Amino acid sequence: MRRLASLVAALCLLVPAAAAQDVPAAPDRERGGGPYDRLILRGATLVDGTGAPPRGPVDIVIEEDRIARIQAVGAPGGPVDEAARPEGASREIDATGLYVLPGFVDMHAHLGGAAQGTPAEYVLKLWMAHGITTARENAAGNGLDWTLRHRERSAANAITAPRLLVYPALGTDRDAPLTTPEAARTWVRRMAEEGADGIKVFQAPPDVLRASLQEAEAQGLRTAMHHAQPGTARYDVLDTATWGLTTGEHFYGYPEALFTDRSLQDFPSDYNYQDEGDRFRYAGHMWQQAAAPGSARWDTVLDSLRALDFTMVPTFGIYEANRDLMRARRAEWHDTYTLPSLWNYYKPSFENHGSYHYFWSSGDEAAWDTHYDRWMQFVNEYKNRGGRVGAGSDSGFIFKLYGFGYVRELELLREAGFSPLEVIRSATLEGAKALGRADRIGSVEVGKQADLLLVDENPLANLKVLYGTQALRFDKDDRALERVGGVDYTIKDGIVFDADTLLRDVAQMVREAKKEAGMAPDADLELTQ
Numbered sequence: 001m002r003r004l005a006s007l008v009a010a011l012c013l014l015v016p017a018a019a020a021q022d023v024p025a026a027p028d029r030e031r032g033g034g035p036y037d038r039l040i041l042r043g044a045t046l047v048d049g050t051g052a053p054p055r056g057p058v059d060i061v062i063e064e065d066r067i068a069r070i071q072a073v074g075a076p077g078g079p080v081d082e083a084a085r086p087e088g089a090s091r092e093i094d095a096t097g098l099y100v101l102p103g104f105v106d107m108h109a110h111l112g113g114a115a116q117g118t119p120a121e122y123v124l125k126l127w128m129a130h131g132i133t134t135a136r137e138n139a140a141g142n143g144l145d146w147t148l149r150h151r152e153r154s155a156a157n158a159i160t161a162p163r164l165l166v167y168p169a170l171g172t173d174r175d176a177p178l179t180t181p182e183a184a185r186t187w188v189r190r191m192a193e194e195g196a197d198g199i200k201v202f203q204a205p206p207d208v209l210r211a212s213l214q215e216a217e218a219q220g221l222r223t224a225m226h227h228a229q230p231g232t233a234r235y236d237v238l239d240t241a242t243w244g245l246t247t248g249e250h251f252y253g254y255p256e257a258l259f260t261d262r263s264l265q266d267f268p269s270d271y272n273y274q275d276e277g278d279r280f281r282y283a284g285h286m287w288q289q290a291a292a293p294g295s296a297r298w299d300t301v302l303d304s305l306r307a308l309d310f311t312m313v314p315t316f317g318i319y320e321a322n323r324d325l326m327r328a329r330r331a332e333w334h335d336t337y338t339l340p341s342l343w344n345y346y347k348p349s350f351e352n353h354g355s356y357h358y359f360w361s362s363g364d365e366a367a368w369d370t371h372y373d374r375w376m377q378f379v380n381e382y383k384n385r386g387g388r389v390g391a392g393s394d395s396g397f398i399f400k401l402y403g404f405g406y407v408r409e410l411e412l413l414r415e416a417g418f419s420p421l422e423v424i425r426s427a428t429l430e431g432a433k434a435l436g437r438a439d440r441i442g443s444v445e446v447g448k449q450a451d452l453l454l455v456d457e458n459p460l461a462n463l464k465v466l467y468g469t470q471a472l473r474f475d476k477d478d479r480a481l482e483r484v485g486g487v488d489y490t491i492k493d494g495i496v497f498d499a500d501t502l503l504r505d506v507a508q509m510v511r512e513a514k515k516e517a518g519m520a521p522d523a524d525l526e527l528t529q
């Protein structure tokens with residue numbers, strides 16, 4: 001079993017054993033105003049997250065941390081019905097021309113780490129600046145106590161942070177691997193006692209895995225699984241969903257359920273899973289070996305997962321470098337917002353997770369392009385059959401930056417075939433449902449927590465307006481490019497954060513880190529390399 005433990009360690013540097021060094025904790029909150037006795041957002045266009053079409057102008061009343069009233073105040077473009085307006089504001093925001101959405105839920109988030117050199121403040125502010133008000137920490141890679149402490153401080157709004165849900169990785173805080181169902185059940189009960197919201201699983205012997213998932217359900221914990229390939233010879237997503245798995249991360253485990261002319265993925269004879277170059281290259285060949293769209297097996301798998309109330313969290317974005325390495329490497333936000341230590345972490349190495357682009361080829365990108373086509377079709381059809389799909393970014397690896405990576409995930413859901421309203425619903429209410437929190441968050445409805453974002457362009461027309469670097473638009477009168485959009489405010493628990501201020505804080509952290517690294521504070525990140 002020692003072999004298994006080292007495999008798990010090689011699999012992902014997120015296992016808690018790797019968290020020996022402490023990641024700098026988030027400082028006490030100095031940003032954000034409120035909550036207010038009566039905050040009124042005036043004249044907004046509301047996209048409420050339920051899938052309902054936009055409506056406005058509306059005035060939204062927030063009392064302390066709750067949404068108290070949503071009031072229509074006239075016809076769009078017409079005079080405002082002043083008599084209808086709620087009164088008695090202790091703070092007002094003129095939201096004329098602004099879109100109000102529920103705060104986003106990042107279903108697959110990692111709170112940085114020692115190897116990346118990313119302090120908690122950096123990650124948390126990038127999330128908040130992009131309207132992410134809830135993040136599910138997948139694996140608690142910085143340690144269970146550290147992550148739970150941040151969850152509690154965020155719940156008390158003592159730090160600038162989304163609300164956090166903590167899913168420690170299977171085996172967290174144990175020296176030896178779990179080898180029996182009883183040991184797994186004991187461990188799950190301990191996690192429940194320590195206050196975990198769920199558990200994250202990569203792989204385990206089938207009986208241990210089944211016991212873990214079933215005990216989690218019995219304890220009221222939810223579960224997330226990245227079906228790591230050393231395990232999927234023995235089970236696939238249909239097995240784990242039947243054993244009670246709540247959410248399937250990424251794509252692993254799905255093609256395996258769709259094999260009809262083979263029972264195992266066909267790897268080249270010199271494949272070595274411990275070589276991340278191999279691992280990611282041939283992961284891009286999985287869907288091509290699976291049953292075709294529209295086949296009987298395709299239908300059976302989709303319908304079975306739907307019947308089990310299963311949630312897919314595809315994290316399309318995190319693999320995008322495999323389809324287009326240049327796009328991921330040269331994303332326009334890196335120079336201003338990527339810490340030099342994180343940039344170093346991304347670069348090819350033997351040590352760092354996801355740093356495997358040793359000599360990535362045109363053929364590799366072509367294979368991944370085909371892989372994406374099938375995978376996106378599968379996820380889109382799942383949504384069309386009533387299946388739940390959440391938005392998760394998995395940022396911090398493979399050139400994907402916190403916050404920015406989440407907006408890219410929304411764009412890729414769009415590319416998969418989701419309509420803009422379906423994208424927003426996945427990013428909000430569907431995520432809240434998968435977390436078991438839809439009674440409190442995930443939509444803008446009276447009685448819910450005041451978790452919102454405001455943006456001054458229509459995100460349904462162009463999701464790019466949600467990027468912190470805004471969207472490019474050619475002004476035909478001035479004959480010049482301008483940048484438009486960007487989240488204006490993120491509101492969490494009724495506390496109003498100015499998104500630009502958060503981004504400026506992050507940019508300043510990056511400048512200081514460059515100076516410390518002996519670089520010019522505004523230096524680009526090796527454009528020529």
Ligand SMILES: [Zn+2]
Nearest residue numbers: 108110138394
């Ligand atoms: Zn992850």
